[in-house]
Structure formats: structure tokens, C-alpha cells
Amino acid sequence: MKIRIGTRKSRLALAQTDIAVNALKKARPDIEAEIVEISSRGDRYIDRPISQIEGKGVFSSELEERILSGEIDAAVHSAKDLDIVLPDGPEVSAVLKRGDHRDVLVLPKGAEHYDSDRLLIGTGSIRRRENLKRIYPNALFKDIRGNVETRLNKLLSGEYDGIILAAAGLERLGLFDSDSFSFTAFEAEEFVPAACQGIIAVETAENSAASEIFREISDRNTYISFETEREFLRICGGDCHTPAGIFTVVSDDKINIICSADGRKILTAEGRASESYELLKGLISGK
Numbered sequence: 001m002k003i004r005i006g007t008r009k010s011r012l013a014l015a016q017t018d019i020a021v022n023a024l025k026k027a028r029p030d031i032e033a034e035i036v037e038i039s040s041r042g043d044r045y046i047d048r049p050i051s052q053i054e055g056k057g058v059f060s061s062e063l064e065e066r067i068l069s070g071e072i073d074a075a076v077h078s079a080k081d082l083d084i085v086l087p088d089g090p091e092v093s094a095v096l097k098r099g100d101h102r103d104v105l106v107l108p109k110g111a112e113h114y115d116s117d118r119l120l121i122g123t124g125s126i127r128r129r130e131n132l133k134r135i136y137p138n139a140l141f142k143d144i145r146g147n148v149e150t151r152l153n154k155l156l157s158g159e160y161d162g163i164i165l166a167a168a169g170l171e172r173l174g175l176f177d178s179d180s181f182s183f184t185a186f187e188a189e190e191f192v193p194a195a196c197q198g199i200i201a202v203e204t205a206e207n208s209a210a211s212e213i214f215r216e217i218s219d220r221n222t223y224i225s226f227e228t229e230r231e232f233l234r235i236c237g238g239d240c241h242t243p244a245g246i247f248t249v250v251s252d253d254k255i256n257i258i259c260s261a262d263g264r265k266i267l268t269a270e271g272r273a274s275e276s277y278e279l280l281k282g283l284i285s286g287k
Contacts, residue, residue: 001032002031002032003032003034003074003191004036004072004073004074005017005034005035006036006037006038006071006072006076007035007076008063011149011173011174012146013076014174015173016078017076018102019172020076020200020202020217021033021035021096023161023217024213026217027216028216036066037060037155038072044279050109054193060081060082060203061083061087061192062088062194063075063077063203064087065190067089068090071209073204073205074203074210074240075202076197076200076277077200078196079092079095079196079199079200079226080194080197082196082230084233087204089204090204090205090206092203092226093202093204093211093212093214093218094201094214094215094216094218095201095202095219095223096134096200096201098198098222099167099168099172099200100185100198101169101193101198102167102185102186102198103166103167103185103186103191103197104160104167104170104183104184104185105132105164105184105195106164106165106182106183107162108156108181108182109179109185111161111162111182113136114166117138117139118140119136119138119140119161119162120139120140120142120162121136121141121161121162122141122142122151122159122162122163123141123144123164124144124145125194126241127242127244127245128260129141129243130243131186131192131245132164132245133168134190135190137206142160144163146159148169148173148282149173151163166193166197167185167198168197180276187264188194188247188258189258189266193247195230195233195244195245196229197247199226201226202214202218206228220253221262224255225248226248227247228255228257228277229247229248230279232244232259232284233246236280238261238273238282243261243263244262244263245263246258246259246260247259253272255270256274257269257276257280261284269282269283
């Protein structure tokens, strides 16, 4: 059986698709995967901040449209790129075991910095700006666009003193071994990640044959984190244009939650995974 899998064209998107395909082939050796590369609006309009690109699903809507048209059977996404509310028709049929959830401050190799330094940091994320302000109060910020490699090249060219990237992306591209950069990874307790950061999601048409197949490779605990973190965004009205962030860990039917609605005040809770939504509501309401 052949399954056509859509993905963005960046090297990171293709690396993540390879991870999904390898997991699929391990579970179902009979499956033949055909990779279909698709350009998203977010990839085309790199001359403006994400917040200025009209419409929802900046990195996902084109892939979802092709699922609905039948051009592809599935699409692989960075889960944090998905809209909080999916359009009618597609569904997330699988999430893979979560990768590294942390954010990373990247500096040129040998560049020393201190808490009092006025660093010019490249990031377009409001969440990342608010988090870093708590750690480096004198940091200044400037928008940055482009794929991981493009951003690193801009850092080396001197456009920025530092940039912030997702650890999962650096790891999947094998860039943590680079001799050109130094990396400082922040734990969630001090720098709250984006909802679903580090998670690879597979989207298919609802109740399709592909949906049933991909369910076989979904990681249960990561799926609970995926749903809980997206519910947090729904409750607090957060998205990629707000400072909201959350990270959860699920183990033995217990869940630990670290979140922030404003990027400044960090809240924590723990309890039964089956009661995660109630825990979220309690945190957000201040109870």
C-alpha cells in the first residue's frame, strides 16, 4: 500500500518527515511512503513577521487543503505550527514521542555574555521575548525570519548578538555538534516552551485508511500532552501571537504542568492525567 505524505520543503521539515516515515515503516513494513513537498505561506512570505501574514495556519493550511482534495493522504507537521482549531475534515491521527522541548540561546562560538549585557537577540516570538527578559533584563530584540540554517547564517554575519531556536530542530538537523556556535538550553521552569514544542504531528483525513494506519505509531503519553497543551491555548486565548507557553510531562497516568499565560508569571500544577483540563482551568482562574 502506498501513502502519499505531504511536508514543507525545509531541511528540518524533511528530517521530521523522515522520522515519521521510519516509525511508520517499522510498524508497517508493507507500507510504501511517497514524499510530496509543498510550499506554505509561511515559507513564501519570509520578508515579514508571522503576525503580519494574513489568515490562519500559516505553515499548515496548504497541506490541509491537499489532504481534503485527496492529493496527499497525510501531512507531517511541527505540532506547534497547527492552528488551535483544525478545519473540518483533517484530524491529528498520530503524534510521535516528544523530542527535546527546550528553547536554546545560540551565540557565536567564543562570545561571552553576562546578565548585564545589552544583547541584540533575533526572535519574532513574543513568548520568547518575555521569557528572555526575565533572564537577561537588558536584552534587545529584533525580528528574524527564515529556516534554521538561514537564521544561523544571519547570526554569524553579525546581524544579531544571539538568536533563540528550538532544541528539537537543532537536534534533528545535527547542529548541536557545530563548532561555530555555543548553545544555552533553558529548562521549562525558567523559560516556558511553546505549546507542543518538540512534538511531531501527523494529520490525515478523518476516519480514513491512512488515519487508522498512523494511529499505530502514536505515542499515548505525548498525545495527552499534545491535547492538554492545546487546550491551555484554547482556554487562555493563546496562539503564536501571544506570550502564552506550556509544557507538560505525563507518566503513570500523572501529569505535571508548567505554564504561563503572559510570559512573566510561571504557574505549576500536578495531578491525574485524566483531570488535566480541570487543573488548567484552576491555574488560569487563579484558584
